[in-house]
Amino acid sequence: MSSPIITLTTDFGSRDGFVAAMKGVILNICPDATLVDISHEVPPHDIAHGAFVLGSASQFFPQGTIHLAVVDPGVGSSRHPLLLVTHNGYFVGPDNGIFSYVVLADLQRFGMSVGELHGNLEPMSTIIIPVPQACEAYILNRADYWLDEISSTFHGRDIFAPVAAHLARGIPSSTVGQELGEIKFLNIPQPVVHGDTIFGHVIFVDHFGNLITNIPTSFGIPKDVEVNIARRTIAGLSQSYSDATLGLLAIAGSHGYIEIAVRRGSAAQLLNAGVGTRLEVKFP
Amino acid sequence: MSSPIITLTTDFGSRDGFVAAMKGVILNICPDATLVDISHEVPPHDIAHGAFVLGSASQFFPQGTIHLAVVDPGVGSSRHPLLLVTHNGYFVGPDNGIFSYVVLADLQRFGMSVGELHGNLEPMSTIIIPVPQACEAYILNRADYWLDEISSTFHGRDIFAPVAAHLARGIPSSTVGQELGEIKFLNIPQPVVHGDTIFGHVIFVDHFGNLITNIPTSFGIPKDVEVNIARRTIAGLSQSYSDATLGLLAIAGSHGYIEIAVRRGSAAQLLNAGVGTRLEVKFP
Amino acid sequence: MSSPIITLTTDFGSRDGFVAAMKGVILNICPDATLVDISHEVPPHDIAHGAFVLGSASQFFPQGTIHLAVVDPGVGSSRHPLLLVTHNGYFVGPDNGIFSYVVLADLQRFGMSVGELHGNLEPMSTIIIPVPQACEAYILNRADYWLDEISSTFHGRDIFAPVAAHLARGIPSSTVGQELGEIKFLNIPQPVVHGDTIFGHVIFVDHFGNLITNIPTSFGIPKDVEVNIARRTIAGLSQSYSDATLGLLAIAGSHGYIEIAVRRGSAAQLLNAGVGTRLEVKFP
Numbered sequence: 001m002s003s004p005i006i007t008l009t010t011d012f013g014s015r016d017g018f019v020a021a022m023k024g025v026i027l028n029i030c031p032d033a034t035l036v037d038i039s040h041e042v043p044p045h046d047i048a049h050g051a052f053v054l055g056s057a058s059q060f061f062p063q064g065t066i067h068l069a070v071v072d073p074g075v076g077s078s079r080h081p082l083l084l085v086t087h088n089g090y091f092v093g094p095d096n097g098i099f100s101y102v103v104l105a106d107l108q109r110f111g112m113s114v115g116e117l118h119g120n121l122e123p124m125s126t127i128i129i130p131v132p133q134a135c136e137a138y139i140l141n142r143a144d145y146w147l148d149e150i151s152s153t154f155h156g157r158d159i160f161a162p163v164a165a166h167l168a169r170g171i172p173s174s175t176v177g178q179e180l181g182e183i184k185f186l187n188i189p190q191p192v193v194h195g196d197t198i199f200g201h202v203i204f205v206d207h208f209g210n211l212i213t214n215i216p217t218s219f220g221i222p223k224d225v226e227v228n229i230a231r232r233t234i235a236g237l238s239q240s241y242s243d244a245t246l247g248l249l250a251i252a253g254s255h256g257y258i259e260i261a262v263r264r265g266s267a268a269q270l271l272n273a274g275v276g277t278r279l280e281v282k283f284p
Numbered sequence: 285m286s287s288p289i290i291t292l293t294t295d296f297g298s299r300d301g302f303v304a305a306m307k308g309v310i311l312n313i314c315p316d317a318t319l320v321d322i323s324h325e326v327p328p329h330d331i332a333h334g335a336f337v338l339g340s341a342s343q344f345f346p347q348g349t350i351h352l353a354v355v356d357p358g359v360g361s362s363r364h365p366l367l368l369v370t371h372n373g374y375f376v377g378p379d380n381g382i383f384s385y386v387v388l389a390d391l392q393r394f395g396m397s398v399g400e401l402h403g404n405l406e407p408m409s410t411i412i413i414p415v416p417q418a419c420e421a422y423i424l425n426r427a428d429y430w431l432d433e434i435s436s437t438f439h440g441r442d443i444f445a446p447v448a449a450h451l452a453r454g455i456p457s458s459t460v461g462q463e464l465g466e467i468k469f470l471n472i473p474q475p476v477v478h479g480d481t482i483f484g485h486v487i488f489v490d491h492f493g494n495l496i497t498n499i500p501t502s503f504g505i506p507k508d509v510e511v512n513i514a515r516r517t518i519a520g521l522s523q524s525y526s527d528a529t530l531g532l533l534a535i536a537g538s539h540g541y542i543e544i545a546v547r548r549g550s551a552a553q554l555l556n557a558g559v560g561t562r563l564e565v566k567f568p
Numbered sequence: 569m570s571s572p573i574i575t576l577t578t579d580f581g582s583r584d585g586f587v588a589a590m591k592g593v594i595l596n597i598c599p600d601a602t603l604v605d606i607s608h609e610v611p612p613h614d615i616a617h618g619a620f621v622l623g624s625a626s627q628f629f630p631q632g633t634i635h636l637a638v639v640d641p642g643v644g645s646s647r648h649p650l651l652l653v654t655h656n657g658y659f660v661g662p663d664n665g666i667f668s669y670v671v672l673a674d675l676q677r678f679g680m681s682v683g684e685l686h687g688n689l690e691p692m693s694t695i696i697i698p699v700p701q702a703c704e705a706y707i708l709n710r711a712d713y714w715l716d717e718i719s720s721t722f723h724g725r726d727i728f729a730p731v732a733a734h735l736a737r738g739i740p741s742s743t744v745g746q747e748l749g750e751i752k753f754l755n756i757p758q759p760v761v762h763g764d765t766i767f768g769h770v771i772f773v774d775h776f777g778n779l780i781t782n783i784p785t786s787f788g789i790p791k792d793v794e795v796n797i798a799r800r801t802i803a804g805l806s807q808s809y810s811d812a813t814l815g816l817l818a819i820a821g822s823h824g825y826i827e828i829a830v831r832r833g834s835a836a837q838l839l840n841a842g843v844g845t846r847l848e849v850k851f852p
Binding site for chain 2 (some may be wrong): 012014015016017019020021022023024027030031032035044046073075076077150151152153157158170171188
C-alpha cells in the first residue's frame with residue numbers, strides 16, 4: 001500500500017520555521033506520510049488567493065489525499081476549525097472560505113447551478129452556504145487529536161496538522177468532531193451572459209502576470225471572439241503564449257478559464273489589472 | 285521501520301541548485317531518507333535568524349531526527365565543522381552559533397540558568413561555552429564520510445550532507461570525528477526582571493512582521509500587563525491576532541514568547557522595530 | 569528496492585499551484601516516487617539560468633534519476649517535447665536548450681571538444697547540434713503517456729509530468745516517442761586562451777551575488793594569477809570567502825569554475841556585473 005499524501009497550503013512564507021513545525025508534528029504522528037507543498041507564498045491573509053491555488057492544484061492529486069490549508073487571519077477568534085470531505089479528498093483548515101473553489105468544483109461536478117448560491121454581494125465577500133449534498137463537514141472539536149498544548153496563534157501546528165496526520169493514519173472522518181450543516185464560502189463572481197456578450201471578472205493573477213478570468217473554456221468560445229479588458233481590445237483567441245505578434249493575447253488557459261497574457265511579459269503590469277478587473281467577451 | 289528524517293536549514297535561497305545538490309548527495313548515500321526543508325530563505329549570512337528558525341522548528345520533529353544547518357559565512361576558514369547530539373536529535377553544521385537556540389532549549393530543559401553563561405556582551409555576538417552536560421559535540425574530521433573532492437566554498441554539499449546521510453544510515457556519532465569540549469554560542473539576550481518590570485528584547489521578526497520577544501510566556505504574565513515598545517504603550521494581552529480594536533497588540537505567541545503584532549498588518553513596519561529593539565513589560 | 573527519484577526545475581515560482589499540480593499528476597501514476605525540487609525560482613523564461621541550475625545540481629543525484637525541467641516560453645508552439653537520456657539520468661522537458669549544461673558535461677566526460685560545436689554566435693543564443701554519441705533523444709509523441717486532456721499552455725502538467733512518472737515506473741525510453749538526431753543547444757561561451765591570458769565570461773550569478781565564470785578550475789590556475797573584471801584587478805586566488813581583506817576576491821568555486829565574490833556581500837552589485845560580463849585571468 002502506498003503512503004498517504006498530505007498537501008500543505010499556507011501564507012506562512014519560507015523564511016520562518018512555521019511550515020516545518022507542522023511537518024514535524026505530522027511525521028511524529030504519521031511517519032510514512034508523503035508531504036507535498038502546494039504553496040506557502042499565498043499573500044498574507046489572502047484567503048481568495050489561497051482558495052484558488054488549492055482548488056486548482058488539489059484536483060490533480062489522487063483521491064483520498066489530505067489537503068491541509070492554513071490561511072487563517074482569524075486564528076484564535078470564533079471561526080471554526082473544519083474538516084471538509086469531498087469526492088476528491090479531505091480538506092482540513094479554518095472555516096473561512098479557504099475551500100470555496102474546492103466546493104465550487106464539487107457543485108459543478110453534480111451539475112448544480114452556482115448562480116443560485118450567490119446574492120448581489122461584493123465579489124469575494126464571505127457568505128454562508130449549506131454544506132453541498134455530496135460533501136460532509138465537521139467542526140474539529142475532539143481535542144484527543146490535537147497537540148497537548150494549544151496556542152492561540154498557531155492552530156496550523158496545534159490542531160490542523162495533528163488532525164490531518166490522524167486522518168492519514170486512517171481514523172474515520174466522523175471522529176474528529178461534530179457534523180456541520182453550513183460552511184463559509186467566498187462569493188466568487190460568476191460570468192453573466194447577455195446577448196452576444198459574456199461579462200466576466202479576473203479572479204486570479206499568476207506568477208507570470210497572466211490574468212485568469214472566471215469565463216470557463218467549456219463555454220465553447222469560438223476562435224474569433226473579441227475580448228475587451230482595461231480599454232484594450234484583443235481580436236481572437238491565441239494558440240500559444242508565444243504566437244501574439246502584438247504582445248497582448250487571450251488564450252484558453254490551463255486552469256480551464258480564459259486567460260489574458262502577454263508574450264514573455266506580464267499582462268497584470270501592462271494593463272494595470274488584477275483580481276476584480278472586469279472584461280467582456282463578444283461572440284462574432 | 286520508518287525512514288530516517290533529515291531536515292535542511294540554509295541561507296542558499298531557492299533560485300540556485302545548492303540545496304538540491306545537497307539532497308542529491310544525501311539520496312546517493314541514504315536513498316530512503318525523508319527530506320524536510322525547514323527554511324532556505326534565512327537572510328544571507330544571518331546566523332541568528334537561522335539559529336532561531338532551527339531551534340523553533342526542530343523541537344517538533346521526532347526524536348533522532350537529523351538536522352542539517354548551513355548558514356556558513358566562514359566556510360573554508362578555520363571554523364570547525366560540527367556534529368552536536370542533544371536529547372532531541374543530531375545537528376550537523378558549522379560551529380558558529382547556528383545551534384544556539386537548540387542548546388538553549390536543552391539547557392532550560394535541565395533547569396540550568398542561562399544567565400550564568402552570558403557576560404555583558406553585545407547581543408548576538410559569538411562567545412565560547414563548554415558543551416552542556418546532556419549534549420555531545422564532535423568535530424567532523426574523518427574524511428571517510430565526506431565526498432571525495434572537497435571544495436573550499438561548499439561544505440554543505442561536500443562534508444555536512446554526506447555526514448548527515450551516513451548518520452541516517454546508522455553510523456555511531458563518535459565515528460564522525462573527535463569529541464569537542466567547547467562550542468560557539470550566540471549571546472542571546474536574556475530578559476531581566478527589576479521590580480514590577482521585565483526588560484526584554486525583540487529576538488526575531490517573522491514573515492508577517494510580528495515581533496517575537498525574549499520574554500517567555502511561562503513567566504506567568506497576567507492579562508492586564510502594560511507593554512512599552514518603540515514609544516507606544518499596549519494595555520493588556522490579547523487573545524487573538526484579530527481582537528485588537530486599535531491594531532497594535534501583545535499576545536502569548538506560538539514560539540513560547542510574548543509577541544507584538546498588528547491586526548492584519550506588520551508590527552515591524554508600524555513600529556520601525558527589529559531584532560534588538562527593547563521593550564518593557566510592567567506588571568499591574 | 570529504493571523508490572525512483574524525480575527532480576523538478578521550473579520558472580513557475582511558489583505562489584501558485586503549478587508545481588503542485590505536476591506533483592499530483594506524478595503521484596497519481598507513480599505513488600512511490602521521491603520528489604525533489606531543484607528550483608522553481610528560475611527567473612521567468614530564463615532558459616540559460618534554468619539550464620545552469622539543472623546541470624549543476626543533477627550531477628549529484630543517483631544515476632537513473634529522472635529530471636523534469638519546465639522553463640518553456642514556447643509552450644504550445646512548434647518546439648518539441650523531449651526526453652534526453654544521458655549517462656547520468658533521464659531528462660524530460662522542452663527542446664529549447666534547457667539541457668545544454670547536462671549535454672556539455674556529458675561531452676566533456678568523453679573528452680570531446682566543445683569549441684568545435686560553437687560558431688561565432690551571440691552567447692546563449694540557440695543553435696542546433698547533433699545528439700552526442702553517448703546520449704539518446706526522443707521526441708515525446710506517444711499520447712498514451714500523457715494526460716487525457718492537453719492544454720496548450722501547461723505541458724509541464726499534461727505531458728512532461730506524466731511521461732516522467734511513467735519512466736519512473738519503468739517503461740523503456742524508446743516507448744515515449746520517436747528518436748531524434750538533433751537537439752537545441754545554448755551557445756555557452758567557452759574560455760579562450762591567448763598567450764598568458766584566459767579570456768572568459770560570467771555565465772551565472774548565484775543567490776549571494778557571486779559571479780560564476782566559464783573558466784574551469786581544472787585549467788590548473790596558479791594561486792598568484794591576476795584577474796581583471798569590470799575595471800577592477802584582483803591579485804591572486806583566495807582560499808575562502810572570508811579571507812579577503814579588501815572585500816573583492818577570486819576563488820575556485822564549488823561549481824568547478826573560477827568565481828568572483830565579495831566578503832559577506834554581493835559581487836554582482838559591487839561590480840554591476842552579470843551574465844555576459846567579460847573577464848581576463850593573467851598567469852604570472
